Amino acid sequence: MTTATTESGGSTRDNTRKGGRWIESWDPENEQFWEATGKRVALRNLAFSILSEHIGFSIWSLWSVMVLFMGPAYHVDPAGKFFLVGMPTLVGGILRVPYTFAVARFGGRNWTIISAALLLVPSVAAAFVMHPGTPYTTFMVVAALTGVGGGNFASSMTNINSFYPLRKKGWALGLNAGGGNVGVAVIQLVALLVIGTAGAMHPKIVLAVYIPLIVIAAVLAATFMDNLAPVRSDTGAAKEAARDVHTWIMSFLYIGTFGSFIGYSFAFGLVLQNQFHRTPLQAAALTFIGPLVGSLVRPVGGRLADRVGGAKVTLWTFLAMAAATLFVVVASLQKSLPLFLVGFIALFALSGLGNGSTYKMIPGIFQAKAVARGLDGEEAATYGRRLSGASMGLIGAVGALGGLGINLVFRESFLTAKSGGPAFVAFLAYYALCSAVTWAVYLRTARAAADAAGPQRQLTYAEV
Template sequence: MTRSHVIENWDPEDTGQWESGGRRIAMRNLRWSVFAEHVGFSVWTLFAVLVLFMPEDVYGLDAPDKFLVSAVVTLTGAVLRVPYTLATAVFGGRNWTMFSAFVLLIPAAAMLWIMANPGQPLWTYLAAGAIAGLGGANFASSMTNINAFFPQRQKGWALGLNAGGGNLGVATIQVVGLIVIALAGNRSPHWVIGLYLLLLAVAGIGAALRMDNLPHQPVDVQSMKDVARDRDGWVLSLLYIGTFGSFIGFSFAFGQMLTMTFVGNGQTPGQAALHAAQLTFLGPLLGSLTRMGGGRLSDRLGGSRVTFWTFCAMAVTTLALVYTSTLQSGGDGTLSGGALVLFFAAFLTLFALTGMGNASVYTMIPAVFEARSRGLGLGESERAAWSRAHAGALIGVAGAVGALGGFGINMTLRASYQASGSATTAFVVFAAFYVIAALVTRAVYLRRPEVGEVSITRTTTPSAGPPLTGDEPAAIR
């Protein structure tokens, strides 16, 4: 008998429905959502691994060119997150997961052809990278879909697991690159791409067989317009630029920066690629794992508290990178002894912090709208629908805006290397941004109001909801 893939009257806040089978259904969709997003992230960051197989004398791309391609890949993934957010409501979570997996076969195949035919003009790399950006957009549709499956009390954990599992795709493909370089050398990128052609097919077929559509998902164009005009929408998107933008931007740049450092210390391009591959995956791996745990920590301590202290720590860690970059000799990327160890340790710490911040910011989003929905004067079902719709919309918008931070990271690094041959200026810019983000978090979400005083002034449009008063859930405070 064929199983229906459409679930009517889904209400995760209904404890009876949840315990009598709802949780099992939600977990099944979560597992395949994580897998499909995981593979999508891998394809999105495929170029970050392929650069290890692309010595300049063979492929004709210098460091600024590679940073430019990385920036274009992140830009496409960011921009497409907005329509991808709406896609699950229009086409269904199952249907869109199938499409978003199968469509990535196109850029993967294009990358395979380009790597097999070196010496192509820069625009071919830019075009293939732009299409690969579709993999980054998968995040928005996946998160919006999973947000609708889980009750408010478990959203932080579920969204953290979904996002962290997807983010692990960045580390996984770098491990695959390491294995291929170790076994077949840095002239065999087709093994990496071929594996992901297979995994994309598995993700699409698995989604078709095991996932479900939820009719009437509460993400719509009006909700997107509401959050685009809303103060919380802008503030939370800014914070996500600092967390996720840093994670994805550094994921693209880390391997290339390590390779340049090793070459500057006298290694051949092949040796440098192998050594960089041995280390690069650790950064995205840490960022993905801390995102998984960061959701639970934010549920317990409060998303804004975790976000504030995370940005403070990111600023300090980036200043350590400023120090190490000033130790480079002659602008050739050379670092020696303790400076190289400090550079690597600081970068790993920064990756771990970005993952924690990713989780804490995303925990804040549904909590903010849940708190504000209480003052709308609506019935319980209408209030919950309003909250889920606006939270889902902002998850997509913040994901799109946040991913633009990856574009900014790579373009800033490109400009810094072009101007001085080092990343010092770029790291100073990043540290300043983290300080600003920490101050904004404190001013908007951690400020303690006086008795009887409203802590935050909101927009006064009917859809905006009430201001926060200090009585909101711990996930906000």
């Protein structure tokens, strides 16, 4: 027999339904409920979501550090290595769609346990194959398995999106994503420590560190996280989100922010080795800096978006990314490593800001659409959560595939020009186009609508 208990503020927890720790009632937009109960529960789930996503990102980016251990004995050329680090991005991007809907199907807590445990598969497989003589095809298959770490982001963000009220989503989603993104820098620091102490012949030490951490993350998720019963599988929302033009516009923009972050994170070490002829240890000593900076500023981007509007922050971010890319092109032509590092790390920082601001825009856009439909109060909030949750999986998937594009462009650039210069010119053009789209769709048209509406205007896309 099921026994339910009611927490202060009105949430009802059912500890036996579908595997335990189900919360049957959840209304974060109700300020009384939020202060009495919601904030504490949401923060606890956020903390352990970050831990699981953090390790997921580390495993997703595993091969960005494994290639640093692959010396001449492995017989893999630079083009092959760029393709190798791009494979997890492809698989991770595709998996983000089903991972998004897994939260509603299995529950946020339950799926966090499952998705964390799945990280053991690529980690154990890598421990078996990481040695000279392994066929390149085998490396490709095992690298593809690490895509499960990329899927974690979509389920984690969808889950946390449901826990927080609209006014807090920029901060919460930015913190959740930023804490996860730091996993890229942390595994690169672990690799640096291993190469610096044990040498470049011992990649399996990295795996020996992470396999126990995966188990710990799964156990902690089982112990401390909750499922939200009101979050249900909604194929209608998925179809509606897929038909909405804003889903695809935001996907285009997210390629520019998150696609840049993850693509540069995976490629940074290879660029340093091939363009500036750094050794594995010298490359590892630098590669973690960019992902670390980009991850730490992501919550700042979300917080700024909460205050001044995601569209405004996103526009200025893309303009700054274009300027930083131009700086990198000049540094490449001058063959100046110090200038190149300044420009490239600036790109990481700006992509982190843009990641936070674009993800804040998503729930705001669908809230604005609800208001435009004449909805208000809880009805508008429900519509916004429903559509934004569904769209996040699609947007996250397309954005992650942008990381694959980054690596493929770098691969072609080094094959033809023996330099990353042409690749950066292509990225500069993309950031310029993203700036134009952001201004045209979310700022110019919003300003015109606000002027036409006068003092009676409602929420516009410029404020998302």
